Amino acid sequence: MNEKDILARISEYVGEEQALRDRYRRGGAEDEPGREEEHRRLEQLEVALDQCWDLLRRRRARLEAGLGADPQDPGGERVRPPDEVEGYLQ
Template structure:
């Protein structure tokens, strides 16, 4: 995925998240919201990796999505 594709994916995920949060989410929708949060974290991480590689003079296409456990385990 290139940066534009990642941004498009983020936009789609955010739109779905907003739609689900606009009402009173069902238990299934709460589950989906959790999935969306994880997917967004992975997309943002991938975008940061690509930017870091580009800034370091490396090929951003070598960046890969990290496993959920790794991305979700980052300290803020």
């Protein structure tokens, strides 16, 4: 996945996240069918966005540090697992 792919995925996730947040703002009962699933999806999107931003920052840092990049795999970086990305402040 190159930088353009990562940015496209971020854009996709942000759009979906905004749509879900808009639904919550418009209201509706918390026990409404599908509401729990939407909440879980929102949590998944938040983690996925954190992973994408983390990957993008690490790749850009490698390039800025002059560590080079493979055109097929810029920076040689991989997506970190959720518990690692989400655990930075703990």
